[in-house]
Amino acid sequence: xxxxxxxxxxxxxxxxxxxxxxxxxxxxxxxxxxxxxxxxxxxxxxxxxxxxxxxxxxxxxxxxxxxxxxxxxxxxxxxxxxxxxxxxxxxxxxxxxxxxxxxxxxxxxxxxxxxxxxxxxxxxxxxxxxxxxxxxxxxxxxxxxxxx
Amino acid sequence: xxxxxxxxxxxxxxxxxxxxxxxxxxxxxxxxxxxxxxxxxxxxxxxxxxxxxxxxxxxxxxxxxxxxxxxxxxx
Numbered sequence: 001x002x003x004x005x006x007x008x009x010x011x012x013x014x015x016x017x018x019x020x021x022x023x024x025x026x027x028x029x030x031x032x033x034x035x036x037x038x039x040x041x042x043x044x045x046x047x048x049x050x051x052x053x054x055x056x057x058x059x060x061x062x063x064x065x066x067x068x069x070x071x072x073x074x075x076x077x078x079x080x081x082x083x084x085x086x087x088x089x090x091x092x093x094x095x096x097x098x099x100x101x102x103x104x105x106x107x108x109x110x111x112x113x114x115x116x117x118x119x120x121x122x123x124x125x126x127x128x129x130x131x132x133x134x135x136x137x138x139x140x141x142x143x144x145x146x147x148x
Numbered sequence: 149x150x151x152x153x154x155x156x157x158x159x160x161x162x163x164x165x166x167x168x169x170x171x172x173x174x175x176x177x178x179x180x181x182x183x184x185x186x187x188x189x190x191x192x193x194x195x196x197x198x199x200x201x202x203x204x205x206x207x208x209x210x211x212x213x214x215x216x217x218x219x220x221x222x223x
Contacts, residue, residue: 002166002167002168002169002170002175002200002201002206002209003167003175003176003179003198003199003200003201004164004165004166004167004197004198004199004201005164005165005179005195005197005198005199006162006163006164006165006195006196006197007162007163007164007165007183007193007194007195007196008161008162008193008194008196009161009162009163009191009192009193009194010191010192010194011190011191011192012190012192013190014190015187015188015189015190026190027188027189027190028189028190028191031189031190032190083190106159106160106161109160109161110157110158110159110160110161112161112190112191113157113161113163113191114157116186116189116190116191117155117157117163117186117191119185119189120182120185120186120189121153121155121182123185124178124181124182124185126153135159139159140159141156141157141158141159142156142157143154143155143156143157144154144155144157145152145153145154145155146152146153146154146155147150147151147152148150148151148152
């Protein structure tokens with residue numbers, strides 16, 4: 001028997017916390033770092049550690065991506081107690097901001113998923129191949145194949 | 149026989165996993181292994197659908213696999 005299954009995904013860095021370690025020591029921390037930098041690169045953005053709000057006030061974030069379309073930036077924070085990944089931004093007064101923010105959030109999750117799946121298949125001793133297919137309307141599909 | 153796991157990750161992070169060439173119930177064990185490792189890596193995958201392939205589909209896939217092998221041998 002073989003099967004096809006589909007899943008919705010969410011990022012929660014709980015492994016290290018469950019072992020009494022800090023969330024920065026979680027295996028997902030490095031994956032998130034890589035996923036954020038890749039997303040920033042794909043949107044010709046920059047990575048920093050701060051976002052701004054409507055009033056120009058600055059807020060710290062574990063990572064922050066700013067692009068020409070998202071000059072205030074979108075922050076990515078990991079809750080130190082629960083490992084939940086949260087996105088912070090201020091879209092007040094800017095048209096189309098929410099859609100662009102959603103694109104960045106989706107891309108970070110997509111990149112994270114692709115990296116995590118590749119690592120998981122490697123850990124299961126599969127030979128891994130990754131292919132990215134760009135959509136004409138924007139965005140991409142990632143296909144990770146593991147062969148044993 | 150070769151075992152293949154093909155994972156398609158869409159724009160919104162939703163993933164579809166296709167298990168090919170797993171005999172018997174072994175794909176269920178591997179599915180559990182994969183989602184367990186993903187969870188430890190911080191990716192929580194909540195199942196939306198799980199479809200068991202019918203005999204005809206498995207036969208088609210096995211046929212395609214056999215064809216690929218023949219092509220490789222011919223080379």
